[in-house]
Amino acid sequence: MKLPLKYIALLVILSLTGVFAYQAYWLTNLYRTQRSQMERNIREAMRMSDYNEMIVRVRRLQNDSSVQTEVTVSTGYDNERAFTKTHTIRSVRQGDSTRISIWERDASDTARTPQAALQANMASILFEKKNSTAELASNFQQGLHAGMDLLNEPDFAVFDSLLRRELHRIGIDAPYRLMYLHRGSSVDSSYTFTDTLAVEGTAGYRPSPQAVTYSYSYDMHGHWNYLLILEPTESLVLAQMAGILTASALILAILGLSFGFLIRTLLRQKTLEEMTSDFTNNITHELKTPIAVAYAASDALLNFDSGTDPAKRARYLRICQEQLRRLSGLVEQILGMSMERRKTFRLHPETFTPQEVIAPLIEQHKLKADKPAGITLRIEPENLTVYADRTHFSNIVSNLLDNAVKYSPGEAQIDITCREDNGWFVLSVRDQGIGIPHDKLRHIFDKFYRVPTGNLHDAKGYGLGLYYVKALTEKHGGTVEVRSEPERGSEFTIKLRMKN
Structure with missing residues (x-):
């Protein structure tokens, strides 16, 4: 069964719309996923920078001249959850070296190694929540902070430098502002306060109203915070995509x-x-x-x-x-x-004068015309020759003459001119007929095409003449052009390369 064209077009449009919609849906979800991942990466960069900043302070303690330092900080879950963890940071001077050891104790054991403490409590921790590993790492890092900050306060400049490097690693080189805040309240909680302890970041950067703030607190109660201000990450995500x-x-x-x-x-x-x-x-x-x-x-x-x-x-x-x-x-x-489209089609060009081919055609068209026809021929110079297939050249001229007579109302007035132009043989056939509308000119050389004439059918034809003219002219390596004005006639120009 043959489907109408409109149904085929409708199916194609629906298919294309479906593909576009699915692609847009997929890209939108990918963008959202990438943006969420970017935000997680930023927060993780702040956490890793905080951790690395503590490592820098630990290395500084290794060069400390104190003989022995010990700080014990309790952190972890409350009594109802039956888990309490103790962090001990001990700096001991032994000869020419310094050893930094981290110990962990719980409520029932007064001296255990870190490995023993983890083995004793791992089962009760890992199954508390799905993110128990992240929670354990966070608690451990907060416990380290509690002990380290008593020995040596956080170095905000080092944190800024480390954060800049981490942001660069995840592909963020945008300007930013970094703030170090301390939040607290009075004993009776009647009022709260926020102190800005330090500010770093890109010089000259002023956050816009659309800027996004990322907060990271390194203590359990949220009193000490790093505040990172960045412009929206949409452009960064799009750049990555x-x-x-x-x-x-x-x-x-x-x-x-x-x-x-x-x-x-x-x-x-x-x-x-x-x-x-x-x-x-x-x-x-x-x-x-x-x-x-x-x-x-x-x-x-x-x-x-x-x-x-x-x-x-x-x-x-x-x-x-x-x-x-x-x-x-x-x-x-x-x-x-039919032959023109075959691969075996061959022209048999020869050199001859246009006079010997065109003059007999003029007489034939005058005789067979059903109206008076005045046809003039001008050749400059008189000894001008053309290099072409004689039979097909004759058919080209015959088709042009036939159209000129056919579309001339009343008496046909046709001028044929042959001349030389920079190594080209130029043949022009001009009439004073009905002309061709400008919007139809680009179609007149199409196969089977005829200029619509409404309900008038006085001009017989089958839409092959001008197609033949163009096809065979191009087979000769030439060109065909047309100029026409409605009610003022048309001029067809054939150009063929002359033999050297």
Whole structure:
């Protein structure tokens, strides 16, 4: 079953819309995922910078001149959860080296190694929550802070330097502002306060109203905070997705062009099918007419004693000859179109004067025209020659003359000019006919195309003449051009390369 073109176009459009919608949905979700991951990476960068800053302070303690320092800090879960953890940081001077050891104790054990403490309590911790590992790491880092900060306060400049490096590692080189805050309240909690202890970041940067704030607290009660202010990360996420976005846009563009080309091909095929149908109907009529006329003339000669009258016999024979010549020309043109598309098609160019080909054609068209026709020929210089296939050159000129006569209302006035122009042979055929509308000029060389004339069908044709002219001219390596004004006539110009 043959689907109408509009249903095919609808299916194609729906398919393309579905692909576009799915691609947009996928890219949107990917963008959201990337943005969330970027925010997590920023917070993790702050945590890692805080951890590395403590490592820097630990290394400084290794060079401390104190003999022994010990700080014990209790942290962890409350009594109801039956877990209490003690962190001990001990700095002991032994000879020329300093050893920093970290011990952990719980409520039932007064002296355990870190490994023993972890083994004793791992089962009760890991199954408390799905993020128990992250919680343990956070508690451990907060416990380290509680002990380290009593020995040596956090170095904000070091934290800023480490954070800058971490941000660069995850692809963020945007300007930022970093603040070190202390939040607290009175004993009776009647009022709270926030102190800004230090400010670092990119010089000259002023956060916009759209800037995003990331907070990181390194103590259990949220009193000590690092505040990072960045511009929205959308542009950074889009930059990271540039490769995916470019590939997706390219794929969508290819799909769009492919579907567009498919629709265009279907439309052209439909138009070609309509032209072919019109051509079949028209050519059938054109073939039947000379056959019927020649048959009637020959029948009159055979059956009505017209052969005894020399004048009638000559008249009927002339009619037969003219119709057979018309039929022969029509068949020859159709065969020429068929052969032109074959790979085995070959031209047989030779050098000859245009006069010897064009002059007989002028006489033939004057004789067969059903209206008065004035055709002039001008060749400059007189000895001008053309290098072309004689038969096809004759058919090209014949087609142009036939159109000039056919589309000239009343008496046909046609001027033919042959000249040389910088190594090119130039043939111009100008008439004073009805002309061609400007919006139709680009179609007149298409196969089977005829300029619409409404309900008027006085000009016979089958849309092959000008197609033949263009195809064979290009086979010769030449070009064809047309200039036309409605109601003022048309001029066709053929250019062929002259033989050196």
